[in-house]
Amino acid sequence: MPLLERHMTAVYVAPVGAGESGELSDGHYSMERYARFVDGLVDHLGVPEVSLMGHSAGGFVALQYELDHPGKLAGLILYDSAPLFGPDLHAEAEVQMSAFEQRHAGRSEVADVVAAYRHSETPRTTKCEVTEHVRRLLPAYFADYWGMPNELRGAVGNVEVEYIPSAGNWDVRDALGKVSIPTQILVGRYDWICPVRWAEEMHEEIAVSRLTVFESSGHFVHLEEPEAFVRTVTEFLADVAGRTGDHPKGTRR
Numbered sequence: 036m037p038l039l040e041r042h043m044t045a046v047y048v049a050p051v052g053a054g055e056s057g058e059l060s061d062g063h064y065s066m067e068r069y070a071r072f073v074d075g076l077v078d079h080l081g082v083p084e085v086s087l088m089g090h091s092a093g094g095f096v097a098l099q100y101e102l103d104h105p106g107k108l109a110g111l112i113l114y115d116s117a118p119l120f121g122p123d124l125h126a127e128a129e130v131q132m133s134a135f136e137q138r139h140a141g142r143s144e145v146a147d148v149v150a151a152y153r154h155s156e157t158p159r160t161t162k163c164e165v166t167e168h169v170r171r172l173l174p175a176y177f178a179d180y181w182g183m184p185n186e187l188r189g190a191v192g193n194v195e196v197e198y199i200p201s202a203g204n205w206d207v208r209d210a211l212g213k214v215s216i217p218t219q220i221l222v223g224r225y226d227w228i229c230p231v232r233w234a235e236e237m238h239e240e241i242a243v244s245r246l247t248v249f250e251s252s253g254h255f256v257h258l259e260e261p262e263a264f265v266r267t268v269t270e271f272l273a274d275v276a277g278r279t280g281d282h283p284k285g286t287r288r
Contacts, residue, residue, distance in 0.1 A: 036257050038265045043272065048076060050096070052199045064202045066120075070100040077107060086110035086272055091229055091254065095120055098207055101214055110275035111218040112268065115226050115254050117233035118211055118240075121204035124233075131227035135175050138225075142181065148174050159198070166196040176254040178225040187258065211240035218244040219271040223252030223259065245271065247287045 039045055051072050052058045059068075073096060077085050086109050089097030094116020101111055117124055132152050139145045151171035159165045173191060174180035180188065218241050222234035231248060238246035247267050252259040267287075 036265075038257075038261055039268060042265070042269045046076070046080065048073060048093075050093075050199060053197045062200060064200050066095050066099040066202055066205050067103065069096040069202070070103050073097075073100050074104055074107070077104075084109035084276070086112065086275060088112035088114055088268070089116055090114040091116055092120070094229070095202075095205060098211075098214070099205075101216065102207060102210055105213070105215070108216055110272065111214065111216055112221065112271065113218065113234075113237060114221045115223060115229045115234075115256065116237075117229045118208045118237055119206040119233075120202070121206060123206075124229075127230060127232055128228050131230050132175065135225075135227050139174075139181075144174065144181070147171055162196065162198055165198045166194070169196045170194065175227050178223065178251055178253045178259060183259070191255075191258070208236065208240070211237060212242070214241045215243065217271070217275050219268070220244055220246045221256060221264070221267065222246070222248055223254060223256050224248055224250045225253040228254060245287070 036045065049056060050069055052064065073087070085107070087097045087100060089095065089112070091114075094113045097111060097113060098116070098118060101108055132149065136145055136149050148171060151168060152175065155168075155172075159168055170192060173194070177183065177191075218237075220234050220238050220241075222229070222231050224231060234246055234248070238244050249256045249260050249263060257264045
């Protein structure tokens with residue numbers, strides 16, 4: 036997110052098992068364990084205030100981190116994420132995939148996207164297998180993949196994907212009320228995998244939260260509406276740093 040780097044120091048966290056880190060020898064991946072690794076990084080940085088942004092599954096980890104380590108963060112940003120991973124998330128994704136199919140019914144390419152989704156349960160364990168699958172699914176992650184500039188569409192279409200074993204079912208909906216720090220919730224209107232439903236539920240349950248819905252985006256707002264994304268994030272972080280007001284609840288579109 037180079038535009039954000041113009042305004043703050045950004046530290047990107049690769050989950051254990053990805054990037055340059057090795058896989059866990061016991062193969063036990065969980066949100067709680069991911070959160071412990073994040074805590075080690077927060078301690079290592081040793082800075083007075085840290086705000087944690089989690090995108091998609093990263094938001095699962097960010098939520099778990101705040102629940103496990105209350106008081107260590109200055110602010111929380113949940114970006115196109117959800118408070119659960121499991122059957123309910125998948126059921127809602129099915130609804131949203133059908134909406135995607137209907138929205139782009141005139142495009143021949145849609146059939147392959149939907150076919151890739153229908154075979155999402157097929158085991159894929161190599162980087163090549165996972166990358167090929169995600170590249171087929173990519174159009175569903177954007178509000179209008181085929182309408183994006185060719186340069187951007189070409190860049191995301193050549194994405195490389197790493198495989199990390201599933202952390203299993205996870206659900207903290209009953210614990211959302213325990214989140215007491217300022218929280219910014221961001222969601223694209225056309226996000227199919229972590230749709231508006233979950234953003235609204237988190238906003239309803241987290242006392243000191245703001246919800247911003249980006250009407251021209253899917254799962255990657257920072258690519259589809261970069262200026263609005265950066266403006267929203269920097270305004271929130273400025274408020275956190277300045278502790279302006281009481282961070283009233285509100286929804287923006």
